Amino acid sequence: MARKMGVYAVLGYILYGLLIYWYLFYFADTSLPFEYEGSKADPTTFLNGRELMLTEEYSKIRNLLFFLSTPLEWLLYFLILLFGLSKAIKRWAVGSSRYKLLQTAIYLIWLSIFAYVATFPLSYISYSLAKTYNISTQSFASWMKDELIDFWINYGTWLIIVPVLYWLMKKSKKRWWLYGWLLSIPFTLFMMYLQPVVIDPLYNDFYPLQNKELETKILALANKAEIPAQHVFEVNMSDETNALNAYVTGIGSNARIVLWDTTLNKLNDNQILFIMAHEMCHYVEKHIYFGIAGYLLISLLGLYLAYRIMNWATRRWGKELKISDVRDISSLPLFFMVLSMLLFAASPFTNFTSRYQETRADKYAIEMTKNPEAAITSFQELTRSGLSQVNPPLLVKIFRYTHPSMLDRISMLEEFELKQRNK
Numbered sequence: 001m002a003r004k005m006g007v008y009a010v011l012g013y014i015l016y017g018l019l020i021y022w023y024l025f026y027f028a029d030t031s032l033p034f035e036y037e038g039s040k041a042d043p044t045t046f047l048n049g050r051e052l053m054l055t056e057e058y059s060k061i062r063n064l065l066f067f068l069s070t071p072l073e074w075l076l077y078f079l080i081l082l083f084g085l086s087k088a089i090k091r092w093a094v095g096s097s098r099y100k101l102l103q104t105a106i107y108l109i110w111l112s113i114f115a116y117v118a119t120f121p122l123s124y125i126s127y128s129l130a131k132t133y134n135i136s137t138q139s140f141a142s143w144m145k146d147e148l149i150d151f152w153i154n155y156g157t158w159l160i161i162v163p164v165l166y167w168l169m170k171k172s173k174k175r176w177w178l179y180g181w182l183l184s185i186p187f188t189l190f191m192m193y194l195q196p197v198v199i200d201p202l203y204n205d206f207y208p209l210q211n212k213e214l215e216t217k218i219l220a221l222a223n224k225a226e227i228p229a230q231h232v233f234e235v236n237m238s239d240e241t242n243a244l245n246a247y248v249t250g251i252g253s254n255a256r257i258v259l260w261d262t263t264l265n266k267l268n269d270n271q272i273l274f275i276m277a278h279e280m281c282h283y284v285e286k287h288i289y290f291g292i293a294g295y296l297l298i299s300l301l302g303l304y305l306a307y308r309i310m311n312w313a314t315r316r317w318g319k320e321l322k323i324s325d326v327r328d329i330s331s332l333p334l335f336f337m338v339l340s341m342l343l344f345a346a347s348p349f350t351n352f353t354s355r356y357q358e359t360r361a362d363k364y365a366i367e368m369t370k371n372p373e374a375a376i377t378s379f380q381e382l383t384r385s386g387l388s389q390v391n392p393p394l395l396v397k398i399f400r401y402t403h404p405s406m407l408d409r410i411s412m413l414e415e416f417e418l419k420q421r422n423k
Contacts, residue, residue, distance in 0.1 A: 001320055006082050013075045020067045024060050028393030032407070041410035043390045046380040051387075058133045059389040062126070063396050069122050070344050076118045077333035077340075081321040085114070086330040093329075104163050107329055112155050123147065130241075133387055138240040149202050160187075162332065169327040177303040185296060192292060196249050196256045204235045209259065214269055218276050225280045225368065232276070233258045238265065243386045246275050248282045257283070266381055270374035277365035284364070287357045294353060302342045309338050347399050354402040362409055372417035379410050 032042055039045070043052055080086050093106040127143050130136035136143075164183065168176040191199075200206065209215040209232040218232050237245070237260040244263040249256055257279050263272065282288060310326045313334060318324060323331045366375055383390060383406050390406045397405060404412075 005317075005320055006079055009075055009078055009082075013071060016071060017068055021064060023395065024063055024067075024393065028395070030056070030059075030389055030391050030393060032391055036407065036411060039411065040376050040380070040414055041390060041407050043383065047384060051384060054133060055383075055387045055389060058129070058135070058387040059392070061129055063393070063400065065122060065126050065129070066400055069119065069126075070340060072119060072122065073115070073340050074337050076115060077337035080111070080114065080333045081323065084322045086111070086333050087322050089114075090328075090330045101163055104166070104329060105159055107332070108159055108162060109155065111332065112151065112158075116151055135243055135385075135387060136241055137238065142240065146203055153199065153202075157191075162329075165335075166327065166329055166332075173327065177307040178300075181296075181300045181303050184299060188292065188296065188299075192288075196258075200235075200249065204237065204240075206233050206235050206256075206258065208232070209234050209264075211264065214264075214272065217269060217273060221273060221277055221368065222280060225277070225284055227280055227283055234261050234264060235259070236261050238262050244382050246279055248279050248288060262385070266385060267378055268374070270369075270371055271378035271381070274365050274369050274371060274375045274378055277368045278361045280368075281361035281364035282357070285357075285360060287361075290357070291354075294350070298346055298350065302339065302346070305342055306335060306338045310334055313338075344399075351398065351400070351402050355404050358403045359408075359412070362404075362412065366413060366416050370420070372413045372420065376410055376413050376417070379406055379413070382406070 036042055043055070047055065089107055089110045090103075092110065093103040096106050097103050127136065127138075127140075131138075138146075165176070165180050168179050172179060196206075209218070215232055222228075233256050235258055237243075241260075242262060243260075244266060245260045246263055247258055249258060257276065259272070259276075263275065267275070310331065313321065314323050314326050314331070321334065323334060325331070326334070362375075366372060369375070382388065388406060389396075390410075392401065392405055403409075
């Protein structure tokens with residue numbers, strides 16, 4: 001029975017991959033609606049023929065890799081359970097130490113290594129793709145360093161969470177999900193507080209903006225928005241990418257507005273001021289705190305559903321999955337698989353909320369700067385540098401896009417520009 005379930009799972013994943021490939025490469029229509037042809041949102045007005053071709057190629061392959069990667073994790077964890085590998089890892093861990101916490105650490109490191117090795121090919125293909133299309137400028141050694149940092153941060157985080165979670169399961173079989181969620185609140189806030197000053201510097205160097213004339217303009221904009229900012233930070237991303245970005249990160253006294261140096265190199269001051277005004281809106285309207293609140297609410301629902309689904313799956317297929325009790329550490333792959341599925345299922349909602357906030361930030365920025373031309377050209381350059389589709393397929397927008405499409409963003413700015421001229 002287990003072998004048959006494994007074969008069906010692999011065949012299901014292959015069929016899913018073929019359907020996604022067909023959708024992205026043959027069915028999805030990414031052409032511009034006729035009413036936008038010739039507008040400033042039309043990529044043919046600011047991209048040359050080669051750039052248009054590369055944008056379509058790169059976007060389709062990148063989107064395919066996205067839709068293949070997450071279900072691959074589900075398949076991996078399912079097969080680890082189905083063929084008894086989780087049980088075997090637990091036996092190795094128990095045989096290696098008589099201390100419970102150390103057994104959990106050993107089990108988790110082996111499970112993490114298996115998961116990393118299995119998903120490494122897709123990660124490497126994604127990196128190679130970005131190199132081929134001149135998005136990434138990162139050397140393989142630098143990329144591997146970031147991969148290893150990711151691995152150990154994830155491992156360290158789960159090494160804190162997993163022992164507590166399984167201890168709660170044993171103490172309260174029916175309420176562990178609630179107690180785990182309550183403990184996650186201070187942990188999440190603590191990690192958000194540490195992110196800008198501890199975690200992010202592991203990957204790149206951050207320092208105050210070196211262009212003091214530009215910093216003066218940005219701080220004047222911040223003062224206009226009543227933001228008590230003293231510094232704008234830049235980060236050296238040009239060694240890794242040609243793409244552009246700026247963002248707000250952290251909470252409390254550690255909150256930061258950050259500019260990539262690629263953005264500073266490719267955009268002029270007016271374009272950067274629009275982007276900074278956009279990021280300031282996130283601070284002014286407290287989008288980070290709304291995001292944390294939303295994440296905590298979703299995690300509460302997610303943990304409850306994980307509790308219900310894990311118990312149901314164990315009752316229904318416990319023998320096939322080699323799980324006798326969900327409170328046993330060998331059920332961890334099932335927990336990871338269910339959690340990943342729930343996060344994927346929730347992504348349309350979280351992305352929709354994020355796109356709403358980003359639209360608010362665009363409107364705030366254009367009202368503050370009153371320079372639609374600078375705003376439009378900055379989005380055009382973002383499209384060019386990242387080889388982004390102006391009008392992505394619907395499923396891509398729903399499951400991938402945390403920002404509105406460039407068609408939505410530029411057309412909104414054009415409407416503002418038209419209203420401004422008619423005043």
